[in-house]
Amino acid sequence: MTNHWIDIRNADVILIMGSNAAENHPISFKWVTEAKQRGATLLSVDPRFTRTSAKADIFAPLRSGSDIPFIGGMINYILQNNLQHNDYVRLYTNGPFLVNKDFKMPGELDGIFSGYDAQKRKYDKKAWAYQKGGDGVILQDPTMQDPYCVFQLLKKHYSRYDPDTVSAITGTPKDLLEKVYQAYGATGKPDKVATIMYAMGWTQHTVGTQNIRAMAIVQLLLGNIGRAGGGVNALRGESNVQGSTDHCLLFHILPGYLKTPKASQPTLKAYNDKYTPKTSEPLSANWWGNYPKYSVSLLKAHYGENGTRENDFGYSWLPKLDDGQNASWLMIFHEMLQGKFKGFFAWGQNPTCSGSNAGKVRRALAKLDWMVNVNLFDNETGSFWRGPGVNSADIKTEVFFLPCCASMEKEGSITNSGRWAQWRYKAQEPSGQSMPDSEIINDLFYRVKSLYENEGGTYPDPVVKLDWNYGPKDADGKVTQVDTHMIAKEINGYFLEDKEVKGKLYRKGTLVPSFAFLQTDGSTSSGNWLYCNSYTEKGNMMARRSQEDPTGVGLYPEWSWCWPVNRRIIYNRASVDEFGKPWDPARPVIQWNGTKWVGDVPDGGWPPLKNPDGTANPKSKKAFIMKPVGVAHIFGPGRNDGPFPEHYEPLECPIQENPLSKAHRINPTAKLFYEEGKTPEDIFYSCDIRYPFVATTYRLTEHWQTGVLTRHQPWLLEMMPQVFVEMSKELAADLGIKNGEKVKVTSGRGELWAIATVTSRFKPFKVMGSTVHQVGLPWCFGWQFPVDGSGGDSANLLTPTIGDANTMIPETKAFMVNVEKI
Amino acid sequence: MSKAVLIDLTRCIGCRGCQIACKEWNERKARRTSFHGDYTNPTALNSDCYTHIRFHEQEKNGVPVWSFVKNQCLHCKEPACVSVCPVTALKKTEAGPVVYRYDRCIGCRYCMVACPFHIPKYEWESALPWVQKCSFCSERIKDGMIPACIKVCPTGTMFYEEYDKVVAEAKNRLNRSPAKYVKHIYGLEEAGGTSWMYISGVPFEDLGFKMNIPVAPLPDLTWEYVSHVLPLFGITFVAGLGAWVITRRHANMNKEG
Amino acid sequence: MNDTKEIKMMTPFTMVLLLAMALGFVVAIYRLVNGLGAATNLNDDFPWGLWIGFDLLGGVAMAAGGFIIAGTVYLLNWKKYKPIVRPAVLTAFLGYLMAVISLFFDLGQPHRIWHPAFMWQYHSVMWIVAMHVMFYTTTLAVEFSPMVFERLKMHGLLKFINGIMMGVVLFGVMLSVLHQSSLGALYLIVAEKLSPLWYNSLIPYFFLVSAVAMGLNMVSLESIISSKAFKHKPHMDILQGLARGSIITLGLYLIMKVIYLLQGPGFAAIFNGSMEANLYLLEVGGGVVVPLVLLLGTNVKQGVNGLLTVNILVVAGVLLNRMNIAVFGLYGYGKSMGGSYFPSVMEFLLTLAIVALGIFLFKVAAKYLALFPEAEMQT
């Protein structure tokens, strides 16, 4: 989230699209309800009518996988009707930037942008460069009239997304499109603001990243980013998933969104040079210019005294990716099935139910020598070897189970969607032999370390050189009990030697007050620069619980702590005009009082762009400090699949060809897994009469994820006892299916039974002139519990192995199935 | 003063947090259910389920309308259940809740027959069963807490306050947003008035609410008869005695004559 | 003195009664051990069923003969009916016993059956009913006791009881009038649940009047059957007197029914083919109109069999009325709540056993007590 949960109450228009907030983030509706009470309009766009839709002022259905046409149509509508916030676009986006004259777009190249290499399924992004002056500064047209400026390109690109085309692709009736566009577009006025609440309905597509980019463009056009009640808000999932990405759960990043080094970057310098952006833009803060301070401080946190200037602070001990290597989640199981893995830690996950193409995952685990399941309970993953259709005698995988304790049995922080790191306390002692995950890791570390020390190994240093100061140590120097406060402090970072910064002396061993104090010389450590300031000499900022709200817009700055540096709304420098006056004085996030910013923690303390007399202030910086160009990207030259979002169909879709481009039905840059004859489990079916219905999967309020935590909970099971498949009355009539009856759902990859739910909340779509039916299933069930199998199995037996072109998140939100009576 | 609750159905998102909170606070078991093509589950209140959300699906002009209705004891101001209980096992407390006293109940189930809102439920599976229903969390209220279901509700669907304030708030909301609500406060008059009331954006009759509940307090229906009991008793006594006296005299006279 | 004592106890019929009672006993134990849910088909949508409708409401209505005949004889001093006072009082006693037993098994907490005596809730018709049952069963026991004291030759007590009999009977009549109507009053509160075919604000008085009709016919029925069983001649003048009483009560009852039908749901409502309408037709047609027509016809009153037919019709009609109110009239409501109800085998068995117990006790009383002193004299 650029903003935070409470801030939703400030919105005038709330679009919930690609998420089902009422069901999956019920508490968000505290604030949605408050906004509505104030008179806000709630829009719900979803393939089906959900509990969110039930509260919406306008509900518009769309076929799964057609969000870019829907939003593209909105962009077109805004531009055609001149609803954009022109000053905002000019000041804070790359709208006025001029792009290379030979840059071509899908309208001209039948579905692709310039620079596409069909062999590699990749773009050469150089083709998307800006026009630059001799000084390297990007050329601009502040009037945004130049045909090569981003604004005009945008207009041209989305002119193809006219209402008729959009409606024909999405299946959304034109009048509803118009209603949504009109309501949302109305917030282009400076004193109006709209927010978007999205989640997996947008991300879990081969075009997931571009779905969100499309919306970001809308928000930028309307001037809604950085504002109270605005922003682009991902409603994140697992309670601490924000924290886990911040701290590098994914393969391509290190803590604080630093990049995972590659084998082709052998030295720290090569690495830092590669990832430290440079800019010629005069007013750009280019915050990532500080990259080396963060990477060195991270290395110091990892290796402590072992990391020295001479050995690049231990850079060589960091694991490296091969160039072009994709080590994403889908790849792990893909390669596991090919026998490329010996062992696997299933740590706090249940991939045999949560993993797309779960049948493939289940078969892949059988190829392992060993697997360790670290969990609160046994689950379908730990017990995969005795699952349905599995002959245990055939499974050689040795499975170990390490019981760990639940969140309320341990102390620590979790970071919510609003980027608030909140400290929480242990509520009760762990039960049985279970241990906190951190203790398990601690134990594991010392055992692996002693193996390396005693028996040697290929490359012991990355392990034996680790600095490990997470609690009191015994005579052998082993941490006897993990102290999460020490972890939190290491994440914040210390001064490792006496150091004078900005005229003030900081003693060795004191906590670094904020990331502005981090150094490249190894005199500071920080386990995650973004969290530097979370645990300082003033105490554990995450444990703060003050309910003061000095601004009145609900920032609650002393309740817990928020990254970065407790900034509650990021890009807040875009919430004001050039003079530092809030676009909407009624909902100020920050404002310039003549000498400094008041309100939220600003994105840097530089003065506004203009002096009171209207002259430019050269000391100012542009609002989007994380972008080397200083402004937000309407034109996004960094993404793999193009600088503007373009519609491609899901891997499996109901139409023969992409109405917008004959040559490219699916995302031309998405990685394909299917290889003729080699990977039958990755086979896919588009426009195939055997799988005629569009399907999607989703969550239910009553269950958590794969249901391991909730299916054992009788009260929850009582409410949602069995897997079901929702469908329209029309489809049910066609198939002769009655409400409440057991039916079979099949895809190219698997099948499961489900209880038919025949409902007017699903409606057939008119897509390209023909009727397309959509069905949907929750994916929270699994064969293991209820033990009698009455719950059914995971809907992921149906979903395909394919991911987003940028993030590789699996496309579990749009695929094709058949539904039959049994 | 007595407490009351306004359930504003326009705010409920059907998350069923209240349903669970009630089970948790009251330590109620779950029952085995199946999915039957509708989210309402359990399909009806039972002795282990004092409150549940009814999901009502309709279509208006081709657009789905999905409503979530929290269902529990309405804590009538003059409760039928209290008036019929032969042993005062049910009682309307001053604080608002209609409470049940285990130590008195004989299990006649007249309360179940009498309740106009079909609320009290019986532990049929037990050898010595109790009547069960929402207690308005009277024990929590006594301890200065708010009812469990209200506490967890993320959307503030339930407004909990003194009775008069609740009524005023209900009227206020209807006046403030006449387009949003149907013009009716369910429970203001039904059954002589209830402590839990509803306002809604969808006509109540479409949401499974009983619309034929008399406006007069239900106990009045019986009270009329009960108040005749003593006179009736007296009349029969006088008539019987009179008959006896007369017929005796008659008989004696016959003897004498 | 001999005939009745000659009554054979070990007949096949008695065996059947005993068997029914034995089965009922097993059911009763099962019910007590496993609870109502296990033994009955009662549920949250149908909290009251056969035991309340038939055993309790029906049983009490059947007992109405007791107070009518006792009142007629002791208060109105109408000696003609003296011969049937004892069987009438016994029937009433048995009727109440049946009601108490079924109530005992129907209560979820039967061991607390005494609670109403100490935890007063005079607002509650159920409380009034409970107190009545308590007092009236005692009263009936007192009214019935002379037979026992005679047999046991306890003359002192007998004299004492006979001395206070008038007061006891008066008290019994007062209780009964109230009690019969109270059972109807139980249903005053279900205004919007009970089918309008039966619901109205005078429902207690409907109960009272129909109970009188029931009582008269029950006594008549019993006299005829016992005369047949115990082979003594029936008192035709008594039976005809009872029949005249029936004409008056049934007539009054029919008028009330018609008036309230027209005031309430209207005439058409009984012909709409619904289950409720058909049951209503059966109840009022078979239990009121046909008997009235038969009685008003000249020759029916002359023959025992004709009267017997009328008695059976009226008794069945009133029993059906009680079931209609307790179960069928509420069926639509229960069904709209998603429920259904049909008595379980065990419910039937227990009901049967209670009826069998009544008949058996009647037979025992007939054999060992001077139940028909006048009849003996006549032979």
Ligand SMILES: Nc1nc2c(c(=O)[nH]1)N[C@H]1C(S)=C(S)[C@@H](COP(=O)(O)OP(=O)(O)OC[C@H]3O[C@@H](n4cnc5c(=O)[nH]c(N)nc54)[C@H](O)[C@@H]3O)O[C@H]1N2
């Ligand atoms: N109760 C509960 N809450 C949860 C979770 C849970 O398991 N249970 N999980 C948590 C986690 S980890 C996450 S990531 C979040 C996810 O939160 P959400 O994203 O809200 O969850 P989903 O239900 O998977 O999907 C949201 C909606 O996307 C719709 N949808 C499907 N296909 C499309 C499409 O092509 N376009 C659009 N616009 N919408 C589409 C679905 O119909 C569904 O209503 O929830 C979190 N919260």
Ligand SMILES: Nc1nc2c(c(=O)[nH]1)N[C@H]1C(S)=C(S)[C@@H](COP(=O)(O)OP(=O)(O)OC[C@H]3O[C@@H](n4cnc5c(=O)[nH]c(N)nc54)[C@H](O)[C@@H]3O)O[C@H]1N2
């Ligand atoms: N079809 C389909 N598939 C999906 C999605 C979808 O929308 N549709 N959504 C995807 C998304 S967004 C997500 S986040 C994934 C989730 O996928 P998973 O994370 O695999 O699913 P969970 O069921 O949340 O598994 C978490 C496990 O962690 C255990 N656990 C809980 N607390 C702890 C703890 O403190 N320590 C440890 N070690 N274990 C603990 C739980 O018991 C549980 O078994 O599923 C993905 N799969």
Ligand code: SF4
């Ligand atoms: S995290 Fe907890 S409180 Fe928040 S929405 Fe989810 S379930 Fe509700």
Ligand code: SF4
């Ligand atoms: S709703 Fe029913 S149970 Fe609740 S107080 Fe009123 S009559 Fe009693």
Ligand code: SF4
């Ligand atoms: S069942 Fe219990 S609480 Fe209900 S009326 Fe009878 S005695 Fe009272």
Ligand code: SF4
């Ligand atoms: S008030 Fe208490 S008992 Fe009643 S529904 Fe709410 S939580 Fe349950």
Ligand code: SF4
């Ligand atoms: S907790 Fe509140 S919002 Fe959720 S179902 Fe209950 S009343 Fe509705």
Ligand SMILES: [Mo]
């Ligand atoms: Mo997630």
